[in-house]
Amino acid sequence: MKEGTVDIVIGTHALLAKSVEFKDLGLLIVDEEQHFGVAHKERLKELRADVHVLTLTATPIPRTLQLALTGVRDMSLIATPPVDRLAVRTFVTPFDGVTIREALLREQYRGGQTFYVVPAHRGPGADRDRSCASWCPRSAWPWRTARCRRPSIENTMQDFVDGKFDVLLSTNIVESGLDIRNANTMVIHRADMFGLAQLYQLRGRIGRGKTRAYAYLTVPPGRALNEAAAKRLEVMQTLDTLGAGFQLASHDLDIRGAGNLLGEEQSGHIREVGIELYQQLLEEAVEAAARGRRTRPSGPNGRRSSISASRC
Numbered sequence: 001m002k003e004g005t006v007d008i009v010i011g012t013h014a015l016l017a018k019s020v021e022f023k024d025l026g027l028l029i030v031d032e033e034q035h036f037g038v039a040h041k042e043r044l045k046e047l048r049a050d051v052h053v054l055t056l057t058a059t060p061i062p063r064t065l066q067l068a069l070t071g072v073r074d075m076s077l078i079a080t081p082p083v084d085r086l087a088v089r090t091f092v093t094p095f096d097g098v099t100i101r102e103a104l105l106r107e108q109y110r111g112g113q114t115f116y117v118v119p120a121h122r123g124p125g126a127d128r129d130r131s132c133a134s135w136c137p138r139s140a141w142p143w144r145t146a147r148c149r150r151p152s153i154e155n156t157m158q159d160f161v162d163g164k165f166d167v168l169l170s171t172n173i174v175e176s177g178l179d180i181r182n183a184n185t186m187v188i189h190r191a192d193m194f195g196l197a198q199l200y201q202l203r204g205r206i207g208r209g210k211t212r213a214y215a216y217l218t219v220p221p222g223r224a225l226n227e228a229a230a231k232r233l234e235v236m237q238t239l240d241t242l243g244a245g246f247q248l249a250s251h252d253l254d255i256r257g258a259g260n261l262l263g264e265e266q267s268g269h270i271r272e273v274g275i276e277l278y279q280q281l282l283e284e285a286v287e288a289a290a291r292g293r294r295t296r297p298s299g300p301n302g303r304r305s306s307i308s309a310s311r312c
Contacts, residue, residue, distance in 0.1 A: 187216045
Protein backbone atom coordinates (compact mmCIF):
# COMPACT_ATOMS: atom_id res chain seq x y z
CA MET A 1 0.00 0.00 0.00
CA LYS A 2 2.81 2.38 0.85
CA GLU A 3 4.55 1.73 -2.46
CA GLY A 4 1.31 1.89 -4.44
CA THR A 5 1.54 -1.60 -5.94
CA VAL A 6 -1.81 -2.53 -4.33
CA ASP A 7 -4.82 -0.69 -5.72
CA ILE A 8 -7.65 -2.02 -3.53
CA VAL A 9 -7.35 -2.92 0.15
CA ILE A 10 -10.09 -4.73 2.08
CA GLY A 11 -9.57 -4.75 5.82
CA THR A 12 -11.00 -4.26 9.30
CA HIS A 13 -10.14 -1.79 12.05
CA ALA A 14 -6.53 -2.87 11.54
CA LEU A 15 -6.32 -0.23 8.80
CA LEU A 16 -6.60 2.39 11.55
CA ALA A 17 -3.12 1.62 12.87
CA LYS A 18 -0.71 4.53 12.70
CA SER A 19 1.84 2.28 11.02
CA VAL A 20 -0.45 1.89 7.99
CA GLU A 21 0.46 4.23 5.14
CA PHE A 22 -1.03 4.78 1.70
CA LYS A 23 0.75 6.19 -1.30
CA ASP A 24 -2.33 7.81 -2.87
CA LEU A 25 -5.58 7.11 -1.02
CA GLY A 26 -8.50 8.43 -3.06
CA LEU A 27 -11.63 6.52 -2.03
CA LEU A 28 -12.69 5.17 1.35
CA ILE A 29 -15.69 2.80 1.55
CA VAL A 30 -16.99 2.01 5.04
CA ASP A 31 -19.34 -0.97 5.10
CA GLU A 32 -21.57 -1.61 8.14
CA GLU A 33 -20.97 1.98 9.16
CA GLN A 34 -22.95 1.59 12.39
CA HIS A 35 -20.07 -0.47 13.83
CA PHE A 36 -17.55 2.35 13.43
CA GLY A 37 -17.14 5.25 15.82
CA VAL A 38 -16.50 8.84 14.83
CA ALA A 39 -12.85 8.55 15.88
CA HIS A 40 -12.40 5.55 13.58
CA LYS A 41 -13.76 7.33 10.54
CA GLU A 42 -11.87 10.54 11.28
CA ARG A 43 -8.65 8.57 11.60
CA LEU A 44 -9.19 7.09 8.13
CA LYS A 45 -9.82 10.52 6.64
CA GLU A 46 -6.63 11.83 8.24
CA LEU A 47 -4.65 9.53 5.97
CA ARG A 48 -5.45 11.92 3.14
CA ALA A 49 -7.16 15.30 3.32
CA ASP A 50 -9.20 15.11 0.12
CA VAL A 51 -10.28 11.46 0.28
CA HIS A 52 -13.78 10.62 -0.99
CA VAL A 53 -15.85 8.74 1.60
CA LEU A 54 -18.76 6.38 0.90
CA THR A 55 -20.51 4.83 3.89
CA LEU A 56 -22.90 1.89 3.55
CA THR A 57 -25.40 0.80 6.17
CA ALA A 58 -28.99 -0.31 6.56
CA THR A 59 -29.25 1.52 9.90
CA PRO A 60 -27.19 4.74 9.98
CA ILE A 61 -26.33 6.04 13.41
CA PRO A 62 -28.24 9.21 14.42
CA ARG A 63 -25.26 11.51 13.95
CA THR A 64 -24.62 10.27 10.41
CA LEU A 65 -28.28 10.58 9.48
CA GLN A 66 -28.42 14.09 10.92
CA LEU A 67 -25.39 15.11 8.86
CA ALA A 68 -27.16 13.83 5.74
CA LEU A 69 -30.46 15.54 6.55
CA THR A 70 -28.73 18.88 7.17
CA GLY A 71 -26.87 18.70 3.86
CA VAL A 72 -23.39 18.17 5.25
CA ARG A 73 -23.33 14.79 3.54
CA ASP A 74 -25.02 13.51 0.40
CA MET A 75 -27.44 10.63 0.82
CA SER A 76 -28.71 7.95 -1.53
CA LEU A 77 -31.41 5.39 -0.76
CA ILE A 78 -31.81 1.87 -2.14
CA ALA A 79 -35.45 1.00 -1.51
CA THR A 80 -36.06 -1.62 -4.19
CA PRO A 81 -35.95 -5.15 -2.70
CA PRO A 82 -34.60 -8.18 -4.57
CA VAL A 83 -37.02 -10.07 -6.80
CA ASP A 84 -39.44 -12.36 -4.91
CA ARG A 85 -38.24 -11.11 -1.52
CA LEU A 86 -40.98 -11.19 1.14
CA ALA A 87 -41.19 -8.97 4.20
CA VAL A 88 -40.44 -10.52 7.57
CA ARG A 89 -43.51 -10.88 9.78
CA THR A 90 -42.64 -9.44 13.18
CA PHE A 91 -44.35 -10.19 16.48
CA VAL A 92 -43.69 -8.52 19.82
CA THR A 93 -45.00 -10.77 22.53
CA PRO A 94 -44.48 -11.66 26.21
CA PHE A 95 -42.26 -14.69 26.54
CA ASP A 96 -44.18 -17.96 26.49
CA GLY A 97 -42.50 -21.34 26.17
CA VAL A 98 -45.44 -22.91 24.36
CA THR A 99 -45.50 -20.19 21.70
CA ILE A 100 -41.76 -20.40 21.15
CA ARG A 101 -41.90 -24.18 20.91
CA GLU A 102 -44.60 -23.99 18.26
CA ALA A 103 -42.60 -21.45 16.28
CA LEU A 104 -39.47 -23.61 16.37
CA LEU A 105 -41.33 -26.78 15.40
CA ARG A 106 -43.20 -25.01 12.62
CA GLU A 107 -39.92 -23.91 11.10
CA GLN A 108 -38.47 -27.39 11.52
CA TYR A 109 -41.45 -29.07 9.86
CA ARG A 110 -41.10 -26.91 6.76
CA GLY A 111 -37.41 -27.82 6.52
CA GLY A 112 -35.99 -24.53 7.79
CA GLN A 113 -33.67 -23.38 10.57
CA THR A 114 -33.95 -20.91 13.43
CA PHE A 115 -31.82 -18.27 15.17
CA TYR A 116 -32.41 -17.94 18.91
CA VAL A 117 -30.70 -14.73 20.07
CA VAL A 118 -30.14 -13.76 23.70
CA PRO A 119 -28.46 -10.71 25.29
CA ALA A 120 -24.70 -11.08 25.55
CA HIS A 121 -24.45 -10.58 29.32
CA ARG A 122 -27.32 -12.92 30.05
CA GLY A 123 -25.84 -16.25 29.03
CA PRO A 124 -28.40 -19.02 29.03
CA GLY A 125 -26.32 -21.48 31.06
CA ALA A 126 -27.45 -24.99 31.82
CA ASP A 127 -30.97 -23.92 32.82
CA ARG A 128 -31.55 -22.16 29.51
CA ASP A 129 -30.14 -25.11 27.58
CA ARG A 130 -32.40 -27.57 29.37
CA SER A 131 -35.48 -25.40 28.86
CA CYS A 132 -34.68 -25.01 25.17
CA ALA A 133 -34.30 -28.75 24.82
CA SER A 134 -37.69 -29.25 26.46
CA TRP A 135 -39.33 -26.83 23.99
CA CYS A 136 -37.87 -28.48 20.92
CA PRO A 137 -36.27 -31.84 21.80
CA ARG A 138 -35.41 -32.76 18.21
CA SER A 139 -33.15 -29.75 17.70
CA ALA A 140 -29.52 -29.33 18.66
CA TRP A 141 -28.70 -26.25 20.75
CA PRO A 142 -25.02 -25.35 20.45
CA TRP A 143 -24.19 -22.23 22.46
CA ARG A 144 -21.73 -19.80 20.92
CA THR A 145 -20.71 -16.33 22.02
CA ALA A 146 -17.92 -13.90 21.16
CA ARG A 147 -15.86 -15.42 23.98
CA CYS A 148 -15.56 -18.72 22.13
CA ARG A 149 -12.40 -19.33 20.19
CA ARG A 150 -12.61 -18.42 16.54
CA PRO A 151 -12.19 -21.99 15.15
CA SER A 152 -15.06 -23.13 17.38
CA ILE A 153 -17.35 -20.38 16.13
CA GLU A 154 -16.43 -21.03 12.51
CA ASN A 155 -17.00 -24.78 12.86
CA THR A 156 -20.38 -24.24 14.52
CA MET A 157 -21.51 -21.80 11.85
CA GLN A 158 -20.38 -24.16 9.10
CA ASP A 159 -22.34 -26.98 10.72
CA PHE A 160 -25.39 -24.71 10.90
CA VAL A 161 -25.05 -23.79 7.23
CA ASP A 162 -24.68 -27.47 6.36
CA GLY A 163 -27.95 -28.23 8.19
CA LYS A 164 -26.45 -30.45 10.89
CA PHE A 165 -28.74 -28.83 13.48
CA ASP A 166 -31.87 -26.75 13.29
CA VAL A 167 -31.51 -24.05 15.97
CA LEU A 168 -28.52 -21.82 16.63
CA LEU A 169 -28.45 -20.28 20.11
CA SER A 170 -26.21 -17.22 20.07
CA THR A 171 -25.75 -13.59 21.03
CA ASN A 172 -26.05 -10.66 18.64
CA ILE A 173 -22.72 -11.56 17.00
CA VAL A 174 -24.86 -12.92 14.16
CA GLU A 175 -26.34 -9.52 13.33
CA SER A 176 -24.11 -8.76 10.34
CA GLY A 177 -22.63 -10.56 7.38
CA LEU A 178 -24.70 -13.77 7.41
CA ASP A 179 -26.69 -14.92 4.39
CA ILE A 180 -28.27 -18.28 5.25
CA ARG A 181 -31.27 -18.74 2.97
CA ASN A 182 -32.61 -21.75 4.92
CA ALA A 183 -32.86 -19.81 8.23
CA ASN A 184 -36.26 -18.11 8.23
CA THR A 185 -37.32 -17.90 11.88
CA MET A 186 -35.72 -15.82 14.61
CA VAL A 187 -36.51 -15.58 18.31
CA ILE A 188 -34.96 -12.64 20.16
CA HIS A 189 -35.04 -13.20 23.91
CA ARG A 190 -35.41 -10.02 26.01
CA ALA A 191 -35.75 -7.86 22.92
CA ASP A 192 -36.12 -4.81 25.20
CA MET A 193 -32.39 -5.06 25.96
CA PHE A 194 -31.35 -4.53 22.33
CA GLY A 195 -31.04 -1.26 20.45
CA LEU A 196 -33.28 -0.41 17.52
CA ALA A 197 -30.49 -0.74 14.97
CA GLN A 198 -29.45 -4.08 16.49
CA LEU A 199 -32.99 -5.42 16.25
CA TYR A 200 -33.28 -4.35 12.62
CA GLN A 201 -29.92 -5.86 11.72
CA LEU A 202 -30.81 -9.11 13.48
CA ARG A 203 -34.14 -9.33 11.70
CA GLY A 204 -32.30 -8.88 8.43
CA ARG A 205 -30.54 -12.22 8.93
CA ILE A 206 -33.73 -14.09 8.04
CA GLY A 207 -36.02 -13.95 5.04
CA ARG A 208 -33.14 -13.66 2.60
CA GLY A 209 -34.65 -16.05 0.08
CA LYS A 210 -38.13 -16.58 -1.31
CA THR A 211 -39.60 -18.07 1.88
CA ARG A 212 -41.73 -16.07 4.31
CA ALA A 213 -39.78 -15.40 7.50
CA TYR A 214 -41.01 -14.80 11.05
CA ALA A 215 -39.36 -12.85 13.86
CA TYR A 216 -40.51 -13.15 17.48
CA LEU A 217 -39.39 -10.37 19.82
CA THR A 218 -40.07 -11.56 23.37
CA VAL A 219 -40.27 -9.39 26.47
CA PRO A 220 -40.59 -10.36 30.15
CA PRO A 221 -44.23 -11.22 30.96
CA GLY A 222 -45.94 -9.02 33.50
CA ARG A 223 -43.17 -6.42 33.57
CA ALA A 224 -43.56 -2.83 32.42
CA LEU A 225 -40.99 -1.66 29.88
CA ASN A 226 -39.29 1.71 30.01
CA GLU A 227 -40.42 4.33 27.53
CA ALA A 228 -37.45 4.02 25.17
CA ALA A 229 -37.67 0.23 24.98
CA ALA A 230 -41.41 0.36 24.34
CA LYS A 231 -40.85 2.83 21.48
CA ARG A 232 -38.17 0.63 19.91
CA LEU A 233 -40.37 -2.44 19.94
CA GLU A 234 -43.34 -0.50 18.60
CA VAL A 235 -41.25 0.75 15.69
CA MET A 236 -40.00 -2.77 14.95
CA GLN A 237 -43.50 -4.18 14.85
CA THR A 238 -44.84 -1.30 12.75
CA LEU A 239 -42.05 -1.11 10.17
CA ASP A 240 -42.10 -4.69 8.92
CA THR A 241 -42.10 -3.79 5.25
CA LEU A 242 -39.20 -4.15 2.84
CA GLY A 243 -36.86 -1.18 2.51
CA ALA A 244 -37.87 0.41 5.80
CA GLY A 245 -34.30 1.13 6.89
CA PHE A 246 -34.51 4.90 6.39
CA GLN A 247 -37.80 5.21 8.27
CA LEU A 248 -36.43 3.11 11.09
CA ALA A 249 -33.25 5.18 11.28
CA SER A 250 -35.40 8.33 11.43
CA HIS A 251 -37.27 6.91 14.42
CA ASP A 252 -33.93 6.00 16.02
CA LEU A 253 -32.83 9.61 15.51
CA ASP A 254 -35.98 10.83 17.27
CA ILE A 255 -35.52 8.40 20.17
CA ARG A 256 -31.79 8.76 20.77
CA GLY A 257 -31.09 12.27 19.51
CA ALA A 258 -28.62 13.53 16.92
CA GLY A 259 -25.56 13.64 19.14
CA ASN A 260 -22.75 16.15 18.71
CA LEU A 261 -22.15 17.24 15.12
CA LEU A 262 -18.69 18.59 15.95
CA GLY A 263 -17.68 15.97 18.50
CA GLU A 264 -17.52 12.20 18.83
CA GLU A 265 -20.90 11.62 20.50
CA GLN A 266 -22.98 9.71 17.96
CA SER A 267 -26.25 10.03 19.84
CA GLY A 268 -27.73 12.18 22.59
CA HIS A 269 -30.11 15.07 22.95
CA ILE A 270 -29.30 18.76 23.12
CA ARG A 271 -32.11 19.69 25.47
CA GLU A 272 -29.54 20.39 28.17
CA VAL A 273 -28.53 23.65 26.46
CA GLY A 274 -31.63 24.29 24.38
CA ILE A 275 -31.99 24.19 20.63
CA GLU A 276 -31.57 27.96 20.13
CA LEU A 277 -28.33 28.19 22.12
CA TYR A 278 -27.04 25.04 20.46
CA GLN A 279 -27.72 26.41 16.97
CA GLN A 280 -26.03 29.67 17.93
CA LEU A 281 -22.94 27.88 19.24
CA LEU A 282 -22.87 25.65 16.18
CA GLU A 283 -23.06 28.62 13.81
CA GLU A 284 -20.28 30.43 15.65
CA ALA A 285 -18.08 27.36 15.63
CA VAL A 286 -18.58 26.77 11.90
CA GLU A 287 -17.84 30.41 11.11
CA ALA A 288 -14.71 30.24 13.26
CA ALA A 289 -13.57 27.09 11.49
CA ALA A 290 -14.10 28.78 8.11
CA ARG A 291 -11.97 31.76 9.11
CA GLY A 292 -9.32 29.61 10.71
CA ARG A 293 -9.09 31.82 13.78
CA ARG A 294 -11.28 34.41 15.43
CA THR A 295 -10.45 37.01 18.06
CA ARG A 296 -12.06 37.75 21.40
CA PRO A 297 -12.68 41.24 22.80
CA SER A 298 -9.70 42.70 24.63
CA GLY A 299 -9.16 41.43 28.15
CA PRO A 300 -8.51 43.42 31.33
CA ASN A 301 -4.86 43.93 30.40
CA GLY A 302 -5.83 45.56 27.11
CA ARG A 303 -4.41 42.73 25.00
CA ARG A 304 -6.60 40.88 22.53
CA SER A 305 -6.70 37.11 22.92
CA SER A 306 -7.55 34.54 20.27
CA ILE A 307 -9.11 31.12 20.29
CA SER A 308 -8.38 28.48 17.70
CA ALA A 309 -11.15 26.97 15.64
CA SER A 310 -10.43 23.52 17.03
CA ARG A 311 -11.36 24.67 20.55
CA CYS A 312 -14.71 25.92 19.31
